Amino acid sequence: MFLEQRSDRSRSRGWIEVIAGSMFSGKTEELMRRLRRARIAQQKVEIFKPIIDRRYSDTEVVSHDSNAIRCTPVESSGNILLLSSDTDVVGIDEAQFFDNGLVDVCTTLASYGVRVIVAGLDMDYTGKPFGPVPYLMACAEYVSKVHAICVNCGDLANFSYRRSGGTRLVELGASDTYQAVCRSCYDQLRANESK
Ligand SMILES: Nc1ncnc2c1ncn2[C@@H]1O[C@H](COP(=O)(O)OP(=O)(O)O)[C@@H](O)[C@H]1O
């Protein structure tokens, strides 16, 4: 679906791809698949994640199935620009944790001719747009909305239900803390909370 072949850098043909969805929807696996293919095509790839994502590893992007790829953890979106010189492809995971400056960073890189692939949650546990991801979806050339399986009913899931862990926006966790659920199961679970 996406071209691994580089276009001529002098013509500055870059673009932004966003992979968005709930937790467990396969965002990280899809990001890693695209980045591996770019490496097979001999392209220079740099991978970043926010430094606060210490869930599985400090220096790797790791999927829920334990597949991993090395990355550079960064404090803020501005670091990505500084560390991406002479790069063909930039991959960014857990984009929801970055500041809104990530939108400008991705746009600038794309204008320089870089293929930018961003993965992140589109909604937080309350069902609200999460960080810069919805803005990136608006600015991207390509958006892939991926889905998990609802652990309650087996339908497609696009919500991340928080089972425990309080009300802070940022609460790292996996299936201990979150479940992927469909809209109907999400509404039911949230309604039960206020009973
Ligand atoms: N409810 C679920 N629906 C789909 N996949 C799930 C679910 N729970 C666990 N998984 C596992 O999670 C993997 C996806 O992991 P990952 O790419 O890290 O997702 P994401 O980055 O979107 O959270 C799937 O291949 C599957 O093995």
Ligand SMILES: Cc1cn([C@H]2C[C@H](O)[C@@H](COP(=O)(O)O)O2)c(=O)[nH]c1=O
């Ligand atoms: C919904 C939601 C999630 N988080 C955290 C939980 C995980 O550490 C990551 C998402 O990881 P994944 O690769 O998409 O599975 O985000 C959070 O901090 N706040 C939330 O509302």
Ligand SMILES: [Zn+2]
């Ligand atoms: Zn459901």
